Amino acid sequence: MLSTELNERLTRVGRGTSMGEMMRRYxxxxxxxxxxxxxxxxxxxxxxxxxxxxxxxxxxxxxxxxxxxxxxxxxxxxxxxxxxxxxxxxxxxxxxxxxxxxxxxxxxxxxxxxxxxxxxxxxxxxxxxxxxxxxxxxxxVPPFRRFAYDDVPAERKRVMRVNVRANYLQVWEAGTDSSHVGILHSNVTRPGWLKSEDAQVDEFAIKDMVSDAWDDMAPKLELENTGFGYHYVGIRKLGASGEQVNVRLTPVFLPTGRMIIHPDFYATVFDTPMDDEMTATFIVDASDVKPLGLQERLERSGLTDPRFYKDQDFVATEDTGYFQDREAMRQKRSWSGFQGLTQEDSVVCLSMGPVFDRATEHLVAADAGVVRLRQRLQQSLEVFERGGEPFGVRYEDMSKVRGFDKNLPGAASWKDHARDHTTYYPADAE
Ligand code: FES
Ligand SMILES: [Fe+2]
CATH class of the missing domain: 2.102.10.10 (Rieske [2Fe-2S] iron-sulphur domain)
Incomplete structure (x- = not known):
């Protein structure tokens, strides 16, 4: 939990607020x-x-x-x-x-x-x-940043924007929260949960991120600070054998960024505050291997239904129950009653209210990625308020920032695979 005071400090981004002034340096x-x-x-x-x-x-x-x-x-x-x-x-x-x-x-x-x-x-x-x-x-004026996707040809890239009525930190936290992926997004990540015999599995199962690993719903998290913010891995037991583990690395970079790995593309995401109560999530998908089309991505994200997404706004609201499909839940065709990653994430963030007061929450070990995000924001604010530069603001080349999803013989070596981050973007000695 956070004190209400600290919650305000991290969430308010208008002119004259500490966070607002720090954000304005990027x-x-x-x-x-x-x-x-x-x-x-x-x-x-x-x-x-x-x-x-x-x-x-x-x-x-x-x-x-x-x-x-x-x-x-x-x-x-x-x-x-x-x-x-x-x-x-x-x-x-x-x-x-x-x-x-x-x-x-x-x-x-x-x-x-x-x-x-x-x-x-x-x-x-x-x-x-x-x-x-x-x-x-x-x-x-800081240097303008270059990201890995800038080196990818246009046909293997696509850009989308989703405006959600929720404070940027709620949306960003959802993107740095490993344990919800195998639960909220059950239909997408582990459609095997659909046990009903007469279920219309394919209607709801979008096999975008399917992996045996998601069945482990309490991933072990390991975190490491970097100059751009931090990165963390979710370590999951793989299948029944237990010989290998799945390790999924997520970089999180100030002021609002994160990177999410899909099987054949990676999403660089910016949860940009429009104001205190509204976030524009900009997503740049880029693939090293295949052309990408926007329509397909919108479908998989649950954004082709105009009840949910219209003119870049996420428009489902509480007064319609967010159009949650209770019938599909009863029939065990859908875990959440929603369809697609972004639809599910957006509804959950919206349902917390525009600026959630974190004084009422109860954190567990699985929330370590979220806790680290708040800590790094707070630390950067403190440096900034003492007259220093916010974290990572001087980086011009962010192209070495990449996440991964790997099956490894053991978790011990994950830091070797993330060596670029700590080499090119070392955290200041703390
Ligand atoms: S208000 Fe007079 S020209 Fe714009
Ligand atoms: Fe999510």
Whole structure:
């Protein structure tokens, strides 16, 4: 458990909060490239860390991120016209380029004003299907990071976004919580639990992550700090023989990242706070071996049903019981009454309420990954508050960060397989 005070400290991300200020020292994804479909397309409004921004793509295809309200008298730039190399406010026609330069002021002829003023715009990088921005202090811009997926050709990559009405830490914790995978996601990870003779197994079983190992529901966790945060392994007994163990490594990196291993692709995930009560989870899947399609991934994640997922929002709510399929549960066709990893994770996070108060929880050994996440966030905050740099903020090359899922003769050697992390991203001496 956490004290209510510490819970607040870790979960609040608005301007002026400790976590909010620390988070502002990193680059964050704010949209997928697909959200701005082409040059001069409609602008969009997106939230990041409690602030609202307007994003637009100019005639040359360059993306701009700016404060929502017009520099002149505050109309929303989201209403603007995107044309001829900039965005134009519809109120009095002031026009701005992606870097905030005022290109035109139809109601004010004197050009000196345009030289004196500039709109508040933010640094932008577009890479591998994500639009990233930096909204922190201008004299503290960290290097822009490169991830392993950046080296993977476009046809073996896909990007998705899921907005969930839950605080980022709830969503991130679900991604660093090994023991729920073989339980909440029973249909996906161990469809053998479906014992009913007349069960329609295939309807609900999505054999994406099936492994004998998931039958071990109390994995032993081992953890190690790294410069980017930490990594941990879940060690599970394999089948009946007991000779081998399954070891699954999950890297967790500040400010919001984690990596999840699937059999033939890996997901790099950013649980980005839109505000205190809303999280945009950006997922970049990349495969070393096969082309990836988005539709298939959405199906397997339970996101093709518009009752659950619409326009990137996870929309099922409590007043409909989240559309849980109780009949399928009774018939032992579905463990959770939900279908697919993301549907299950999102509902569980939502059901905790927008900002869960961790003062009421009861942790067990299986929660060690979650506990370490909170500790590393807290430690980084302390360093930051003493004037130091948040963990990992200087890393430009994150491409050595990779998880794995291996069957090993014993657990002892797992650290050898994770040597890149501790070599390239050593934890500071503590
Ligand atoms: S408010 Fe935007 S031009 Fe006047
Ligand atoms: Fe999950």
């Amino acid at each position: 680059w964050h994804p704010i949209a997928t490239s697909a959200e701005l479909e082409g040059p001069d397309c409609d602008p969009i409004v997106r939230k990041l860390l409690g602030q609202k921004f307007v994003l637009f793509r100019d005639t040359a295809g360059t993306v701009g991120v700016m404060d929502e309200h017009c520099l002149h008298r505050g109309a929303s730039m989201a209403l603007g016209r995107v044309e001829e190399g900039g965005i134009r406010c519809i109120y009095h026609g002031w026009k701005f380029s992606v870097d905030g330069t005022i290109l035109d002021t139809p109601n004010h002829a004197d050009p000196r004003l345009r030289e004196r003023l500039k709109a508040n715009t933010y640094l932008v990088r577009e890479q591998s299907g994500l639009i990233w921005t930096y909204i922190g202090p201008k004299n503290k």
